[in-house]
Amino acid sequence: MSARPALEIAVTSAAGARAARENGADRVELCTALELGGLTPSAALVEAVAAEGLPVQVLVRCRPGDFVHDAEEIALMAAEVRSVIASGAAGVVIGALTADGALDTDAVARLAGAARASGRPVEVTLHRAIDQSADPVATAALLPPLGLTRVLTSGGAPAAADGLAA
Numbered sequence: 241m242s243a244r245p246a247l248e249i250a251v252t253s254a255a256g257a258r259a260a261r262e263n264g265a266d267r268v269e270l271c272t273a274l275e276l277g278g279l280t281p282s283a284a285l286v287e288a289v290a291a292e293g294l295p296v297q298v299l300v301r302c303r304p305g306d307f308v309h310d311a312e313e314i315a316l317m318a319a320e321v322r323s324v325i326a327s328g329a330a331g332v333v334i335g336a337l338t339a340d341g342a343l344d345t346d347a348v349a350r351l352a353g354a355a356r357a358s359g360r361p362v363e364v365t366l367h368r369a370i371d372q373s374a375d376p377v378a379t380a381a382l383l384p385p386l387g388l389t390r391v392l393t394s395g396g397a398p399a400a401a402d403g404l405a406a
Contacts, residue, residue: 248297250274253285257292268292269333269392271299277368279304280320283327290328297365298329300351307337307369314347321354331355331363333392341374343382352387365390 249260250269257268270289271278278299281289290296300320302313309317314336321332332355336347348366355362366379366388373379380391 250278251289252281254288254292257289257294257296261292261294265294267295267297267330269297269299270329271301271333273304276304277301280317280324283323286324286327286329290330295330296328297331297333297363298324299333299367300324301335301367307335307372308339309336309344309347314350318350318354321351322357325355325358325360325362329362331365333365333367335367335369337369337373341372343369343373343379345382345386348386348388356387363390364388365392367392 246266247264248267248269249265250271251257251260252270252272252274260268268289270281270286272281273279278301280300280302281298286296286298300317302316302320317334321334324332334348334351336344336351338344352364355364364387366383370376370379370391383391
């Protein structure tokens with residue numbers, strides 16, 4: 241008999257995390273501004289959600305739009321990674337692409353390094369940037385050496401349910 245897959249629910253509030261916990265979730269992914277594709281929540285919100293007792297994976301994304309980030313944005317997101325981990329996140333959900341759609345390995349390595357700098361085990365996940373990458377399979381192959389262990393994807397479709405067959 242196989243083990244039940246872990247159930248992770250996306251939430252935007254402590255109330256959402258509480259409801260997820262009460263309904264059997266194993267962990268939550270926290271972000272704000274879902275209508276914009278998700279943005280980084282405040283440190284105070286991370287603390288409130290972590291207090292609900294489930295592991296919290298926090299989306300770190302500084303703006304809506306594409307996943308091509310300049311050096312200033314990467315520096316800002318590295319600081320946000322450190323902040324959300326200090327606020328109780330069990331992991332971070334990150335990503336960055338180059339202008340030609342390849343994984344920006346330098347940026348991802350910097351963000352993953354900021355997560356590991358906490359000195360405690362932190363899970364680092366690639367977000368849906370993989371769905372906008374030029375070659376999702378090649379992108380996925382680059383992740384383990386960077387210390388990323390999970391990928392969030394919709395299978396290349398606008399919504400995950402539409403990408404199930406992919």
